[in-house]
Amino acid sequence: MIGLFGGTFDPVHFGHLRVALDVVQHLQLEQLRLLPLAAAVHRRQPQASPEQRMAMLQAAICDEPCLVADDRELKRGGPSYTVDTLHTFRDELGSQAPLCLLVGADAFESLPDWHRPLDILGLVHLVVMQRPGAPTARDPWLREQVEQRRTDDPAALRLQASGLIYFQTVTQLDISATRIRRLLAQGKSPRYLLPDAVLAMARANRCYAV
Numbered sequence: 001m002i003g004l005f006g007g008t009f010d011p012v013h014f015g016h017l018r019v020a021l022d023v024v025q026h027l028q029l030e031q032l033r034l035l036p037l038a039a040a041v042h043r044r045q046p047q048a049s050p051e052q053r054m055a056m057l058q059a060a061i062c063d064e065p066c067l068v069a070d071d072r073e074l075k076r077g078g079p080s081y082t083v084d085t086l087h088t089f090r091d092e093l094g095s096q097a098p099l100c101l102l103v104g105a106d107a108f109e110s111l112p113d114w115h116r117p118l119d120i121l122g123l124v125h126l127v128v129m130q131r132p133g134a135p136t137a138r139d140p141w142l143r144e145q146v147e148q149r150r151t152d153d154p155a156a157l158r159l160q161a162s163g164l165i166y167f168q169t170v171t172q173l174d175i176s177a178t179r180i181r182r183l184l185a186q187g188k189s190p191r192y193l194l195p196d197a198v199l200a201m202a203r204a205n206r207c208y209a210v
């Protein structure tokens with residue numbers, strides 16, 4: 001079973017990387033694809049270019065074979081609707097292969113505002129990476145989806161192609177790309193919040209300098 005993890009990755013940091021590995025190991029994924037978005041449909045546009053974000057991501061995961069950078073959203077260009085991306089995976093893998101989409105708890109809470117959220121649930125399982133005991137699904141539609149689709153058995157994710165929601169508690173690292181960009185813009189060091197190779201690339205290319 002493979003997993004998909006989309007993000008702005010502006011830049012990728014240890015918060016993304018550690019939870020990615022947590023899920024790979026817990027669900028025994030053969031591979032996890034990390035997909036940098038081209039144009040955000042829901043937030044400010046990334047500061048670093050698509051090429052820079054992709055290069056930083058590749059540098060971050062080059063020695064971890066189960067993590068693979070996937071540039072299909074960057075190549076497609078335009079607004080990166082997740083549902084469009086998932087259709088391209090279904091075209092490649094067929095309708096029967098189990099497929100998991102990883103989302104952070106904050107991204108999951110905003111799912112009702114995404115483009116075609118019900119279609120998304122028909123295309124993949126959702127793996128929600130959360131804090132222990134955190135409240136989930138404040139939105140009534142989302143709460144209903146969780147009631148209908150939740151499984152606590154990871155083995156169930158392999159028995160059908162899509163449609164389930166699984167909550168996984170992951171390592172809590174209070175790291176955000178926003179903070180890293182801010183530190184760099186202030187001339188301060190974000191070292192130890194992200195891989196050294198990523199930081200070196202961000203500095204060399206002045207991705208976040210003011």
Ligand SMILES: Nc1ncnc2c1ncn2[C@@H]1O[C@H](COP(=O)(O)OP(=O)(O)OP(=O)(O)O)[C@@H](O)[C@H]1O
Pocket residue numbers: 006007008009010014015016019102103104105106107129173174175176177178179
């Ligand atoms: N520290 C973290 N721990 C767990 N999940 C995270 C963490 N940071 C980001 N994520 C999740 O990774 C995905 C991609 O996040 P994104 O690339 O926007 O990073 P970010 O650090 O939240 O960026 P920004 O600060 O620019 O909003 C989202 O689903 C988000 O919830």
Ligand SMILES: O=C(O)c1ccc[n+]([C@@H]2O[C@H](COP(=O)([O-])O)[C@@H](O)[C@H]2O)c1
Pocket residue numbers: 005006007008009035037041042043080081082083107113114115
């Ligand atoms: O398709 C949508 O409507 C949609 C709306 C909001 C977020 N997403 C996706 O959710 C992922 C996490 O987004 P972000 O902002 O936390 O980096 C990323 O892959 C986005 O493309 C997708």
